[in-house]
Amino acid sequence: MLDSAPRKEFGMLLVRLLAAAKGDGTLNLVTVDGEHHRIGSGPPKLTLRLHDRAVERDLLINPRLRFGEAYMDGRLSIEGGTIYDLLSMLMSGSEVQGALGRAVEALSPILRRAQQYNPMRRSRQNVEHHYNLSREFYELFLDRDMQYSCAYFSEPGMSLDDAQEAKKRHIAAKLLLVPGMRVLDIGCGWGGMALYLARHTGARVTGITLSSEQFEVAKRRAEETGLSDRVTFELRDYREFAGTHPAAFDRIVSVGMFEHVGVPQYRTYFDAVRGMLNEDGVALIHSIGRLKEPGATNPWIRKYIFPGGYSPALSEVLPVIERSGLFTTDLEVLRLHYAETLRHWRSRFDARRDEAKALYDERFCRMWEFYLAGAELSFLLQGHMVFQVQVARNLGAVPLTRDYMVNAERHLAKGSAGIGASVGGVPMLRPAHSPESAN
Structure with missing residues (x-):
């Protein structure tokens, strides 16, 4: 057992660690021995209480x-606020690493490739870890269409349901769809996007997922x-599916799946996308990313929420698109839309935490509280974002200007089907492929 002097030293080291991490506000740290340490000036806004000695070391x-x-384990608690309040205070300061964390960060270029190596079997296991939770659980906090990805808040004060509907319109508009087009949805989730495209544009859609649920x-x-x-x-991996569907699709869409691909598989992914598109094909990839240089996935997120997951910098994605033979025809960065989405989810x-606890347990609920709070703040404070990249096999596959997107969204909002290249008379280098005109 440690005597009082080393224990006191542990407490002081923790104070320094938290002081370096903390942004605005004052924090009161209470160690297991009952010692109070004020971190910051002024009256403390929050109290962080540690409940066993091992927490200090950890x-x-x-x-x-x-x-x-x-x-998650209840070995620390927050008084005077919530885990969101505490994380907001800590994440607004500088990033802090412990001794092990610094060593891991130094090896991150090597470790990232190992952590993101996602062959088909591991990809399936990773997806099952998170997405095979019950539908009843996700219904507690998602919108009515079960969209588990960033919403699009095109107007102030939008509800979550309206913003998710706007997201589907926004993506559909970028796909230049006409009735009868063949569309592949990679990572289709609970089917909301595929069903939306079929219902509102007359497309014929195939959705693939690795989650049996x-x-x-x-x-x-x-x-x-x-x-x-x-x-x-279909319950299929995109790599397996691509081998049996060469040039089979007019359009490909993928929403919230690319974060699970991993950098080592990027070339395989974009080669598969190119191989499944026909000559005039267009794809739209919607993914979480980071506004700064490449980094590493938070180890807690990697262990408990998204094993194998990684949010890339654009500098990691665009060069691979170029090498695959695809052209980047449009790129949009959605900066704070996911922060707002997560605020609604949180x-x-x-509001329905008791129902979640009845489905699982208290530790699970605390895990999700930590995840939703930390994720929201990563978009608000730490440079995460969402990007939508449109790619095509040839430069003439999309109009010369972006006006077609606005026109298409307006038509979709009015319930009009068939939103392809003719909308608004937007000029194109050559006509978009239309399956119905070819028959």
Whole structure:
């Protein structure tokens, strides 16, 4: 057992660590021995209370992993506020690494490739870890269409339902769809995007996913909405699927799946996209990214939420697109839309926390509180964003100006089908491929 002097030293080291991390505000740290340490000036806004000696050691050695674990296990608690309030204070300061964290960060270029190596078997395991939770759980906090990706807040004060509908319109507008076009949805989730495209544009959509839970829900939704003749779903990996569908699609869309690909597989991914598009094909990839240079996935997120996941810098994505033979025809950065989306999810989850606890347990609920709070703040304070990159096999596949997107969104908002190249008379280098005119 440590005597009082080393224990006191642990406390002082923790104070320095938290002082370096903390932004505005004053924090009161209470150690397991009952010692109070004021971090900052002025009256404390929050109190962080540690409940066992091992927490002090864990936070010093590897704070980025152990802080979340200690919160999940109830080994630390927050008084005078919530975990969101505390993370907001800590994440607004400088990034802090413990001794182990610094060593890991120094090796990050090597470790990242190992952590993001996602062959088909591992990819399936990673997806099942997060997405095979029950539909009842996700229904507690998602919108009515079960969109588990960034919404698009095109107007101030939008509800989550309206913003997710706007997201689907925004993406559909960039796909230049006309009735009868063949569309592939890579990582289709619970089927909402595929069903939207079939219902509102007359497209014929195939959705693929690695989640057996999402696959069953998506199939059932297609049957219940009477769209199973135009929308089909398969439990397939994109790499396996690409080998049997050369040049099979007019359009490809992928929303919230690219974060699970991993840098070592980027060339394979974009080669697959190119191979499945026909000559006039267009694809739209919607993904979380980072506004600054390449980094590493937070170790707590990697262990508990998204194993194998990584949010890339654009400098890691665009060169691979170039080498694949695809052209980047449009790129949009959605800066704070995901922060707002997560704010809605966090509020809705909190309102129905007791129901989540009945489905799982207290530790699970604390894990999701930590995840939703930390994720929201990473977009507000730490340079995460969402990007939408449109790619094509040839430069003449999309109009010369972006006006077609605005026109298409207006048509979709009015419920008009068939939003392809003719909308608004926007000039193109050559006509977009139309399956119906070819028959």
